[in-house]
Amino acid sequence: MIVNRKPLTFWERLYLPAIVGGLKVTLKHAYATLFERKVVTMEYPEQKWAVPPDYRGAPYLVKDQEGHTKCVSCQLCEFVCPPKAIRITPPGTAGQPADRTNAEKMPAEFEINMLRCIFCGFCQEVCPEEAIFLQKDYSLVGSSRAEMIYNKEKLLALGGTHAGVQKWKLKLEEAHAQENFPVKP
Amino acid sequence: MDWNFIIFSAVKIAVVIGVVQGMVAYAVLAERKISAWIQDRVGPNRTAPPFAKHIPVLGRLLTRLGMFQPLADGLKFMFKEDFTPAGVRKIYFFLAPAIAVIPAMLTVAVIPFGSVLGGQKMVIADLNVGILYTFGIVSLGVYGIVLAGYAANSKFPFLGGIRSSAQMISYEISMGLSVIPVLLIVGNLNLGQIIGWQAQHGWLILYAPLAFVIFLVASFAETNRLPFDLPEAETELVGGYHTEYGSMKFALFFLGEYSNMIASSGMMVTLFFGGWTLPFWGLDHPAATLVSGIIHILIFLVKMAAFIVLFIWVRWMFPRFRYDQLMDLGWRRFLPLALVNILITAIILWMRA
Numbered sequence: 001m002i003v004n005r006k007p008l009t010f011w012e013r014l015y016l017p018a019i020v021g022g023l024k025v026t027l028k029h030a031y032a033t034l035f036e037r038k039v040v041t042m043e044y045p046e047q048k049w050a051v052p053p054d055y056r057g058a059p060y061l062v063k064d065q066e067g068h069t070k071c072v073s074c075q076l077c078e079f080v081c082p083p084k085a086i087r088i089t090p091p092g093t094a095g096q097p098a099d100r101t102n103a104e105k106m107p108a109e110f111e112i113n114m115l116r117c118i119f120c121g122f123c124q125e126v127c128p129e130e131a132i133f134l135q136k137d138y139s140l141v142g143s144s145r146a147e148m149i150y151n152k153e154k155l156l157a158l159g160g161t162h163a164g165v166q167k168w169k170l171k172l173e174e175a176h177a178q179e180n181f182p183v184k185p
Numbered sequence: 186m187d188w189n190f191i192i193f194s195a196v197k198i199a200v201v202i203g204v205v206q207g208m209v210a211y212a213v214l215a216e217r218k219i220s221a222w223i224q225d226r227v228g229p230n231r232t233a234p235p236f237a238k239h240i241p242v243l244g245r246l247l248t249r250l251g252m253f254q255p256l257a258d259g260l261k262f263m264f265k266e267d268f269t270p271a272g273v274r275k276i277y278f279f280l281a282p283a284i285a286v287i288p289a290m291l292t293v294a295v296i297p298f299g300s301v302l303g304g305q306k307m308v309i310a311d312l313n314v315g316i317l318y319t320f321g322i323v324s325l326g327v328y329g330i331v332l333a334g335y336a337a338n339s340k341f342p343f344l345g346g347i348r349s350s351a352q353m354i355s356y357e358i359s360m361g362l363s364v365i366p367v368l369l370i371v372g373n374l375n376l377g378q379i380i381g382w383q384a385q386h387g388w389l390i391l392y393a394p395l396a397f398v399i400f401l402v403a404s405f406a407e408t409n410r411l412p413f414d415l416p417e418a419e420t421e422l423v424g425g426y427h428t429e430y431g432s433m434k435f436a437l438f439f440l441g442e443y444s445n446m447i448a449s450s451g452m453m454v455t456l457f458f459g460g461w462t463l464p465f466w467g468l469d470h471p472a473a474t475l476v477s478g479i480i481h482i483l484i485f486l487v488k489m490a491a492f493i494v495l496f497i498w499v500r501w502m503f504p505r506f507r508y509d510q511l512m513d514l515g516w517r518r519f520l521p522l523a524l525v526n527i528l529i530t531a532i533i534l535w536m537r538a
Contacts, residue, residue: 022502030222041227 051136056119058137059112060159061152062130064166068100069156070131073107077123077132085116086123102168110152114140130164197309198294205293208493209443210255216497218251223501229254265432270337273429277336282430282437285329289444291322296451297377299461299482300471307461307482308377315376316368319452320361323407327353329441330409330426337429345425348415348508352406355515356413360403362523366393366530367456380460387464390457395526397457399519404449406515409442411500415508450492454485461485 011017032038042049051057064070078086089109091097098106123132137158142148150158214229221228229251237244237253247253269278295315299307312318327350334346368374370392371382383389390397406413417425427438454460461481506514 023498026223026498026502029225030219033222033225033227038225039227040225043227043230 051138055136055138056121056134058114058119058140058158059117059121059123059132059134060137060150061110061132061155062159062162063156064100065161065163066100067161069098069106070129070162071107071110072098072103072129072131073105073110074128076126076128080122080126082120082122083116083118085113085118087111087113100168102172107152110155112150112155114142114148114150115145129167130162133159133162135159193305194309197305197307201293201298201309202290205290205444205447206440208447209440210259212443212446212493212497213258213439214251214255215494216500217254219494219497220501223498232257259436262433262436267432267434270339270429272338274336274338277332278429279434281329281333281336282434282441283329284332285326285441286437286444288322288325288329289441289448292319292448293444293451295319295376296448296455297380297460298451298485299478301473302478302482303475306377307478311377312375314374316364316374316456320357323360323445323448324353324357326407326441326445329438333430333438334426337426339429341422341424342426342428345415345417345422345428349409349426352409352413352415352511352515355512356403356406356519359399359515359519359523360407362520362527363396363399363403364456365523365527366396369527369530369534376455376460380455380462383459384462384464384470388457388459393457393526393530395522396530397453399523399526400453400456402514402519404453405496405499406511408445408449408496410446410496412503412506413511414505415511446493446496447489450489450496451485453492454488458488460488 061069061071073088073090075088075090078088087109088107088111091105091108095105095108098104119134121134124134135158140148218228220226230249232251232254233244233248234253234256237248269275294309295312295318297306297308297311301307310318330349330353331346334342334344334349337343367379367389370389371379373379373382379389386392405411409415409417414425415421417427422428427435430438461484463484
């Protein structure tokens with residue numbers, strides 16, 4: 001398709017109206033910035049943006065409402081992690097038992113290397129115990145590589161409490177119900 | 186040789202160079218701030234020395250205005266590694282930044298930046314052929330850029346250098362011709378006398394507005410400012426003639442560009458806007474007291490600052506010209522216009538005489 005351009009009039013060819021128009025536009029913007037505070041800049045450390053609810057930030061371990069570790073050291077997240085950022089040390093046979101009922105074990109050590117993590121959310125997706133969540137932190141800092149490897153205590157402390165369904169509690173109740181099933185005489 | 190003359194000249198030179206350098210630093214800041222305002226941003230507002238936050242209100246205000254930014258910029262340029270790429274022509278590579286700065290600084294020498302202060306004329310060199318001297322020096326400015334483009338031994342700087350040489354030569358003609366009506370009206374080449382004439386008869390912009398417009402546009406082209414910044418067109422030539430330069434050498438090109446801007450602002454103020462004079466409150470006579478001498482200098486600086494702001498404002502408003510449009514504008518529009526302007530002025534003056 002050929003679009004025919006209208007030939008410019010003498011007034012337009014003088015170029016002056018365009019200059020005045022440009023000066024007007026720029027002046028309007030400068031005025032709005034200076035006197036009406038219409039600034040698009042967000043001055044970061046002082047002002048921060050609202051993190052959307054589905055944001056995928058740093059993955060942290062969570063505790064349940066009673067303050068117990070939810071992770072059961074199944075190592076599914078370690079297996080699925082694409083950059084191999086997660087390293088779990090299971091308790092072994094002689095290790096510490098889980099700190100909650102209906103769990104066989106909990107990790108002796110749980111490390112996430114935040115330098116490797118790509119915030120993909122696979123760990124959260126794969127976790128059968130809802131023990132790890134990608135949370136809203138996006139600016140992780142440290143002064144050394146070692147500092148950027150978060151251990152279990154740190155992850156649990158940062159993760160906080162998860163107010164979700166306690167799966168094992170439901171199971172416990174179900175089991176009790178099964179046992180106490182009123183048999184008709 | 187008069188010792189008084191030497192000492193006073195040396196002091197004046199030192200002060201003027203210091204002031205021009207300071208103005209360059211703060212013109213860069215103004216550039217960044219004004220561009221930010223035009224683009225709805227805030228611009229540099231963080232840089233501050235540690236003691237600034239202990240000053241109650243002023244410290245914060247200066248920090249928000251970015252007043253410490255030029256110091257940081259300068260320090261950064263000083264302490265950066267001075268890297269010389271392999272394959273450059275060393276002598277010219279080192280010579281080019283100096284050649285870019287020196288003419289820009291020399292132009293300031295003939296501009297009267299004030300009337301009289303303590304019995305001294307406020308101009309470094311009170312030449313009888315001030316304007317001729319200026320044009321002679323300004324035309325040397327192109328060598329810095331051309332040499333930089335040649336010495337870098339790289340295609341983008343080379344293209345920038347070529348463009349620059351063509352552009353500057355073209356616009357120098359229009360620029361030179363645009364001033365001739367002014368000289369016809371005043372009948373003198375001494376810049377101090379031109380200001381004196383304007384103090385008596387009114388600013389020359391009223392007598393030769395077309396000459397002013399041509400001079401303004403040509404000085405944009407001469408200083409490689411935005412509608413005509415083809416020698417350093419970032420989108421086309423990476424960085425133009427200074428692509429291969431870094432650290433202080435790059436800063437010298439910057440210094441040269443902004444000094445050129447300041448010098449041509451000074452020229453425009455002197456030629457068309459009455460220099461250090463104001464037509465009221467009796468400020469159009471050479472100062473008798475120290476205070477009025479300082480006021481005259483301040484008037485000149487304010488007028489000059491207004492032009493620098495105009496330079497910056499235009500930069501953030503216009504898209505760049507295409508190369509053939511640039512040449513077309515220079516040769517086929519401004520050159521005939523300037524010639525006609527000379528003719529008309531000459532005829533009017535002849536009819537009156």
